Amino acid sequence: MEHQLLKDLSQELPDGVRLERAANAIRQAFVCDAVGLLSLDQHDTLHMMAASGLAHEALGRRFVVGQHPRFAAILSRHEPTWFEPGSLLPDPYDGLLDDRKGSPLPVHDCLGVPLYRDPDHAWGILTLDALTTGTFDEAARARLQQLVLTLQAAIRVTELERENRRLRQLGISQQGIERIGETTEILGHSEAIQSLLHELDLVADSDLPILLLGETGVGKELFARRLHRHSRRSRQPMVQVNCAALPESLAESELFGHVKGAFSGATSDRPGRFEAAQGGTLFLDEVGELPLGLQAKLLRVLQNGEIQRLGTDQTIKTDVRIIAATNRNLKANTQAGLFRADLYHRLSVYPIPIPPLRDRDRDILILAGHFLEFNRARLGLRGVRLSFGAERALQQYPWPGNVRELEHVISRAALKMLSRGASRDQVLTIEAELLDLDIPAEDNKPDDTQTRSTSSGAADQTGTATPLTLAEIPPLKQTVEECERHAIHEALGAAGQNWAQAAKALGLDASNLHKRAKRLGLKKGLGE
The missing domain is CATH 3.30.450.40 (GAF domain)
Structure with a gap:
């Protein structure tokens, strides 16, 4: 060793x-x-x-x-x-x-x-x-x-x-580099997420405007924070603006600031979000919700690098890196006249799509484990786990609400167990029905193992299986091993003998697949 x-x-x-x-x-x-x-x-x-x-x-x-x-x-x-x-x-x-x-x-x-x-x-x-x-x-x-x-x-x-x-x-000094073990809270080992993180790290220090595209709940804010943390501006502030929550009457003041007397209630000078983010990063979340009038003013700022506080003609130079995010199709919105095409091109110099949870295969269970431990601590439980049926349900569900929906599903299921009288002193197991997920009908089909076990009996002339006698029933271990051998053979054949792809299809780590194949006596016969 x-x-x-x-x-x-x-x-x-x-x-x-x-x-x-x-x-x-x-x-x-x-x-x-x-x-x-x-x-x-x-x-x-x-x-x-x-x-x-x-x-x-x-x-x-x-x-x-x-x-x-x-x-x-x-x-x-x-x-x-x-x-x-x-x-x-x-x-x-x-x-x-x-x-x-x-x-x-x-x-x-x-x-x-x-x-x-x-x-x-x-x-x-x-x-x-x-x-x-x-x-x-x-x-x-x-x-x-x-x-x-x-x-x-x-x-x-x-x-x-x-x-x-x-x-x-990054081409920068070691100062400010986070150490291994410090969490980014972006959890996942899937190829989709690892490829995305690699791309984010490459463009983080470029200062190009970034447009994060993704469905609601995929965690666009976390990816924006990672971009900032890995950039040269990491020691400067990152200021977030929720564009969907900006009242139209106050939006200009929030972004660019105002001077005393600019409008009723402006009792003093107040800097806006651009000034607060000076030298750092301005994150415009849900940028697709900005009203058209404000879009024009934002475009001028991005073109000229200058802002004017509301109520004055004096200009202030700005030095901010823009990261925007949206769950809308901005390109389609520009064609419909709902979003300015020139602003869209300014913001989307480097667009980055965030993969939905359903495309992140086994990351679902990693994220579920994270939320289970959070709820264990929050609710004072000895332990809380998923049953195999619950794991399968999580992996079959399409997750329209993505990671945020997964978090809510796990939290709700843990609370349901307690409300039904479960003891905090026991290791609680969440069953599939507690998740309350609407699984598509095509996913609710019998397991292949069930089909194979049904067909393992002798068939009569009508094509229906006849039950085996007690003497004909093989040991359970033998039946399970035969199913495993068959599944591995099928996966390797479909993957062109690529063990990594076969392991992914079977829901296993590659190292575990090799161990199982060796235990089942397959490695030598498969040329390994």
Whole structure:
């Protein structure tokens, strides 16, 4: 295991890959059921950076250290902390192990150790869980202590690589560069979101006007804040204007300011949002809602780089970067005369579409995990998880309200459980019906596994399946393995033997697909 970690140090790997490979290697070396690598931010909150053996939703979890005694105990010591089987301290991973999804953990071994980026600053923690008691004996704890130095070196290399990539992209000094582990609150591992974040980071420092396009609820404000944070203006203010909420009579004053006596009630000079954002970024949210009269005045400001406060002819030079956002089709609105074409072209120098949640595949479960942990803490619950049926419902639903709707669905379901008498002292499992989602009819079809099990019986001359005798019924494990082999064969065939694409189609991580194929005896037969 140490050899693999050291080998990875000599390679430049994508963000997260090194940590994911480390988690998998540690799990195999210690023959345990789950491993988690969590980073600690400045707000004493742990973020799951990589995991092996934990449910996919765990990657969206945020754990406030003060709310989790086990994590606090691990961080309070420099050496490994072992929790005896039967420890009364609540386990943050209750219901999150892959093989025991939604169920409280039985008596088990738990081991954790803090990780440091330097002697005075903790990076986070490493946790190991084993359902077999006695797994983490004194020899295992001593071995983990020896491993820490190599793992901390892997973390430091990962941090340096991320900073170096950002510096190459931005061409600026290291001052102001955020460190790995500090959350941007843009959660997701899907190809769509990673491609978008890469594009945002490239254009962030260009000073070009950016137009963020996307459906309601996709989180356009978060992406605007990321653009500002990664730009040269990051030390200057970012000022947000909700154009849909601006009263037409006061909109000009809000944007450009006014002088005393400019109108009834103007008792003093007041700077507008452009002046407040001087040197920084002005975010015009829902810019498509601006009235036409104000659009003309905004266009003049963007053309000339000057504003005039209401009530005076004196001009003020402005230096702001404009980021606009809308859920409307501005191009169609210009053709309908609802939005000025010249202003549209000024704002959309670099348009960036934000993908809807339905196009972000497994990010739905990561985001759901984030909102589940938020509601667990807010409602004072021991734990709250999703059943497999609830996970499937979340992934089938088209999400017209996107991330905002997902947040509301999870919060509502957690409250429903409590209103129906669920105990805060138990690990609560949210079932699909509590989500109250209107799944399209075509998605409510039987599973392929059900179809295959029906067709597995002998067919008579009428084409209907005849029931098997008890002697003919194969062991359940054999039936499940046959279904898995068939599904993997089909996915690989459809993906042209591309394992990454096949894993995505099956809803698995690529590493997990390789492990399953090896366990099922498929790897050799498939040329791997």
